[in-house]
Amino acid sequence: MKSIFDKDLPQTPANHTPLTPITFLERSAEVYPHHLAVVHGAVRRTWAETYERCKRLASALRLRGLGRNDTVAVMLPNTPAMVEAHFFVPMAGAVLNTLNTRLDASTIAFMLDHGEAKVVIVDPEFAAVIDDAIRLRKCRKPLLVIDAEDPVFEGSANRIGELTYEDLVSEGDPAYAWQLPEDEWDAIALNYTSGTTGNPKGVVYHHRGAAANAISNILEWDMPKHPVYLWTLPMFHCNGWCFPWTLAARAGVNICMRRVDVRAIIESITRHGVTHYCGAPVIHNLVVNAPQDMKLNLPRGVKAMVAGAAPPASMIEGMERLGFDLTHVYGLTEVYGPAVACVKQASWESLDIGDRALLNGRQGVRYHLQQGAVVMNAQTMRPVPRDGQTIGEIMLRGNITMKGYLKNPVATQEAFASGWFHTGDLAVQYPDGYIKIKDRSKDVIISGGENISSIEVEDVLYRHPDVLAAAVVAKPDKKWGETPCAFVEIKVGARATPSEIVEHCRRHLAAFKVPRTVIFGELPKTSTGKIQKFELRTRAGSVAAITASESKA
Amino acid sequence: MKSIFDKDLPQTPANHTPLTPITFLERSAEVYPHHLAVVHGAVRRTWAETYERCKRLASALRLRGLGRNDTVAVMLPNTPAMVEAHFFVPMAGAVLNTLNTRLDASTIAFMLDHGEAKVVIVDPEFAAVIDDAIRLRKCRKPLLVIDAEDPVFEGSANRIGELTYEDLVSEGDPAYAWQLPEDEWDAIALNYTSGTTGNPKGVVYHHRGAAANAISNILEWDMPKHPVYLWTLPMFHCNGWCFPWTLAARAGVNICMRRVDVRAIIESITRHGVTHYCGAPVIHNLVVNAPQDMKLNLPRGVKAMVAGAAPPASMIEGMERLGFDLTHVYGLTEVYGPAVACVKQASWESLDIGDRALLNGRQGVRYHLQQGAVVMNAQTMRPVPRDGQTIGEIMLRGNITMKGYLKNPVATQEAFASGWFHTGDLAVQYPDGYIKIKDRSKDVIISGGENISSIEVEDVLYRHPDVLAAAVVAKPDKKWGETPCAFVEIKVGARATPSEIVEHCRRHLAAFKVPRTVIFGELPKTSTGKIQKFELRTRAGSVAAITASESKA
Incomplete structure (x- = not known):
């Protein structure tokens, strides 16, 4: 027999409408018709x-x-x-x-x-x-x-x-009666x-997920109505982490930008009273490393969201010193951009800036409307111990997860095996539940049977004051199988040498993790600021051990 | 043929989980385990x-x-x-x-x-x-x-x-593995x-609606994480407008209260650093009319939400003078409490306090995650002109609407006829889209063929400085069919007489709207502070024209 709560209580157009971010635009146009929506050059639109x-x-x-x-x-x-x-x-x-x-x-x-x-x-x-x-x-x-x-x-x-x-x-037709999905x-x-x-x-x-992530952005950022948002993050990347929809939900201002340029970013923040912006670490590093005189008028308290690559602690520290309120999030295209956030805790405020940056450098906990973010053993599909040590794969589940891969049921089923989305990112989970990425599965370097986290080595490289950007990849090696190979971009005017960099690594890392090869030069980056490790792997493979003399343990 | 976007892209446990406010508790316990959740007497629980x-x-x-x-x-x-x-x-x-x-x-x-x-x-x-x-x-x-x-x-x-x-x-079992719905x-x-x-x-x-309304509460109030919420509103009323779930989503503090008492309210606000509370107008009126010395230490900027009855402009003004940030919302049990909000506009801030109170006294526009709130002609189901004049019925639609009436398919179908929830509230819609209630269908007084809005007459009564509470109902009348009958509770120590009240009404209302009968005394109220008009209608029917001499036009 049907329960009384399941009987005669159907979904109707009165009590059930599709969740979709389109209605956020409709509502803001109704409720805040004269509020500014878009700024671009001389263009101003409500x-x-x-x-x-x-x-x-x-x-x-x-x-x-x-x-x-x-x-x-x-x-x-x-x-x-x-x-x-x-x-x-x-x-x-x-x-x-x-x-x-x-x-x-x-x-x-x-x-x-x-x-x-x-x-x-x-x-x-x-x-x-x-x-x-x-x-x-x-x-x-x-x-x-x-x-x-x-x-x-x-x-x-x-x-x-x-x-x-x-x-x-x-x-x-300006009066077009568009329909909900x-x-x-x-x-x-x-x-x-x-x-x-x-x-x-x-x-x-899907519409449901886009709405859920757009709202989660608001909830994590405590974003009040009418934010002024600077478009440093490309909208072609995960639909700008769903922020076009978030801005509509908050009746905020979209400050458009054709091209990311540090002077334009800093000027826009000041001129338009920007309150929020997002970007990969490279974007924030541009700001941190901008000439001092350019940064004189930067307001304090601007909220910045960083993701797209694990941000080095030095960058988090630099942003904090400049007065930015940095939120570190983690995600992938498959989860609409951010789906995990390094939620800040009041108790961290009494820590010194370095310790705090280490905590903030973790990927964190599930986003508000995401159902689960757990590090699991991918074989057993059981959570790893929350010990900050045991490596597993980050698994995500919930409404902030893609519908699937288009015309690719095999890849979709693999990605969703056992009811979780398999991110391919290797991580540990701390006792407080926060996830910390150790590496992409494919970025782990296996040297003499030992796993080396490229991110761990990169973190050490970033701590060197002359390093602007760094990436570590596996270099095929006859003896060891693979060895770590570091690509380093040093700051303008800095004088560090590859051997100094190796020395610096030796002070902070176990010997087997120290890069055997260190190559200076500009790093290849994707349009979203991610360093292109696949490109570096190709280069590493073709590099002779030109710096071998500098990297002997 | 199926579209490529409809094929091989099914809902799975990885990408589709039920929306439910239960997960708000789970997440806050995970992310903010040591944050205070409940305060009650000496009880403190995280x-x-x-x-x-x-x-x-x-x-x-x-x-x-x-x-x-x-x-x-x-x-x-x-x-x-x-x-x-x-x-x-x-x-x-x-x-x-x-x-x-x-x-x-x-x-x-x-x-x-x-x-x-x-x-x-x-x-x-x-x-x-x-x-x-x-x-x-x-x-x-x-x-x-x-x-x-x-x-x-x-x-x-x-x-x-x-x-x-x-x-x-x-x-x-403290480790009980509860399941999502x-x-x-x-x-x-x-x-x-x-x-x-x-x-x-x-x-x-349903779970979906409870989650949607809980989030809409956050969005309308720009409620940041960790609010301190005072429980003046009974949780038995529309589940406290879904605020138990809102508080869990924000990891806020529930300040419990067994009994609503003006001294306890004011002391709690000060002692616990209350940031938000809700209530019917009667609750806020208690605060506005509390002895001056009791209010000396009230912090400014506390956010108060009012609904449950149309708040008189005088109350809105009084709250504002005390430094409360008042949000006026409207709803019914059928829409989880608030489903419409009188969203404040920046442009109103330059108005004088009286004009602003009039604007804030309107019921407003649809809540963030509600799909529609429109005043319609209930016969034609077409929106009335947005002229602030034409009366129609408030119709609501969307996810913040009940599943239906239990074991009552006839009432459910009637309530949802034509795909909208029929509120039974009569209202006008202004050019800016804001809805203003004129009356409950059943509260309209029809006198000599003319409709009289009981709320319009009550608003005038509340403007008299001696009036604490007022309600106007229809009194059967041989000649006119019905006439307006006013029940008035005057402030302690005030000296107004019924005839003075009639005189006051005459100055502000068309003659046919002036109450023919004015009765002083305490008003019967429901537990949620709503004045019980059905009780007053009974009384009005049995009252002889004892005050007739005072109410001749």
């Missing part, structure tokens, strides 16, 4: 204006035959069009595929084919690469190309499309992983 | 302790055979047991039925029967009435009675149950409406 433009754009897509589950690809820097795309594409029922603007034409062509894009919206800066990519496509179905012209762009306006973005705006499990976005090996995988986000 | 007790209690219920969809009734004031019940009952899969502690034995007996309670947990203060209610039950199935003793209670500990609440704690649509709570006519209706809440 939430009412942004909503009206999004209704026009969604309606124009529908008029051109786009609808549910159709893919709209965009190749855009952090411009107003990119903010709008996060709303009008799903308002048309379609799926937003943000393309990484640093990618080459053949990779883009793969994504356009694989994601079955029907529309691509392109900034003039990337018109040439998209033009090439379109020619390289295998798919012969029509692709509508739209040029998103930008008055702030200083290059030549190289048009390759059928119409411009503003033409599309004009085509649309049929189901909150419907796809809202498609994000390709950087794919260090093989083809990139297409990570599909 | 979030870790509270979680452990809830695991024990849930496990003890399971051991005694309770499970999914079983009803656990509680008759408790705002004590730690009441906070815990909001977690351990759903952790056992059961449904929490909070009973209004002001109710009589026969009404309680009806609720125990109708809700099919298997357990009742009772505070010693209410042991006698529960004892009577149990005898009055029609249902003959066993009912487990548990005495929730309370060291703060000063009366005699009248035990009527099989065991005590602390016995139940002892029975349970099978579905977020599962019932979490059962709240009986006050039921002014006929039997009370049982409003069923």
